[in-house]
Amino acid sequence: MHIEEIELYRIRMPMKAPWRTAFGEEHAVDGVLVRLRADGVDGWGESAPYRLPQFSPEWAPGAFALLRDAFGPRLLGREIADGAALQAALADFKGNHFAKAALDNAWWDAHARARGEPLWRAAGGHGPEVRVGADIAVMDSLDELVEAVGRALAEGFGRVKLKLRRGWDVAMVARVREAHPDAVLHVDCNASFRLEDAPMFRELDAYGLAMIEQPLAHDDLIDHARLQAQLDTPLCLDESIVSDDRARKAIEIGACRWMNLKPGRVGGLTPALAILERCAQADIPCWVGGMLESAIGQGPALALATCGNIRYPSDIFPSARLYERDLAEPQVQLSAPGTITAPDAPGHGHLPDPERLRSCTLEHHRLH
Incomplete structure (x- = not known):
């Protein structure tokens, strides 16, 4: 699949109630959302490393910056035949698994949608x-x-x-x-x-x-x-x-x-x-x-x-x-x-609601 366009959103989703764990209390979930267009088909991926690097060394603002400045440009214009090829294209970038996941998951969604089959x-x-x-x-x-x-x-x-x-x-x-x-x-x-x-x-x-x-x-x-x-x-x-x-x-x-x-x-x-x-x-x-x-x-x-x-x-x-x-x-x-x-629609079966996406977006960038 030829990667034609990548659109990035840094998002913050307010929760109904605080989520308390051993490392603190979350009132909102911070993450990144990716729209990846390949062969004319849009796939959507998400990754949520949170607002601060407390679950792992990654955090949402850092993941967004990497996707914008390094990972996204690396994939843009490439032919990506499968998930292994996508991972290989990013392999020289060390770690940063959450940022890579947003792209990998978006590719899988586009791939399944293009084939007309559910992701599962x-x-x-x-x-x-x-x-x-x-x-x-x-x-x-x-x-x-x-x-x-x-x-x-x-x-x-x-x-x-x-x-x-x-x-x-x-x-x-x-x-x-x-x-x-x-x-x-x-x-x-x-x-x-x-x-x-x-x-x-x-x-x-x-x-x-x-x-x-x-x-x-x-x-x-x-x-x-x-x-x-x-x-x-x-x-x-x-x-x-x-x-x-x-x-x-x-x-x-x-x-x-x-x-x-x-x-x-x-x-x-x-x-x-x-x-x-x-x-x-x-x-x-x-x-x-x-x-x-x-x-x-x-x-x-x-x-x-x-x-x-x-x-x-x-x-x-x-x-x-x-x-x-x-x-x-x-x-x-x-x-x-x-x-x-799991949805029986093509891909993972979910699309962002435009109004909700606007209200949750903190940063936005398009690569094409």
Whole structure:
């Protein structure tokens, strides 16, 4: 496909309610939106590294600048036959996976639209239905948290993820487990602890968690392997997995028993599919995460979640869970309790609403 035009938007999407994690509180989701025209077909991609480099070293203003000044100009005018060719064209630029993901995901959308097939099928998915779980952020009180978990279970979600941080750890898990003894639960630490906290994690072994997600530093593998060797509860890596090579190393040293795959974090749908295949060969089960993106950003995540070796309900959210109104149409909705059905329209099936896009845009640039 011949890349004819690239249009960039730096966006900020106000949330319904603050999202509290171990590294702070988000009132809006900052990201970049890309419209990539190839062979006369527009594809849309999104990446949300957030306002500040707290989840990873990347941040939305930096990703926008790289797309405008380096990555976009590199692709403009090129023939890109597949996702591997796009990744190869950007390979000499080190890291910056979120910025690359916006282009990769836009290419996949254009590719699938040009072929007239849904993205989930173009990606090799087995069917459009995706099991999803509920995520519950840090709350003001344990009573409020227990009630929120109860609501999620009553609504039919097959598992609940709890955010863990210092002071909101073992006692919190104990209280939720006491109230909901049969629930499938796991905790997400957002890279906020150290290996010296191993005794606390050993305490969590008593509560039958499905996994502990990213307990240690965002760029660590070795200490995760050491911690996993001390625990019965499986570890799941998230922030540490930014490429297929990092996934290979994590598997080789036993740093985890699960992997969370986020297309944005690893550079797009192309590397996410490669990691998924590597994990399948190593019998490391996966599930799909997200970065609180709009429906455009969740489209590639949904497609990935339809593929083989996704063995746990994924973090893909109904739009109404996060936003008064999504940036894109159609909005992401549950099709059944604990289930979202990927669109059957060509591509990922979502387009930005022009009015909402204008209201959320902080910067705009067109390359042609």
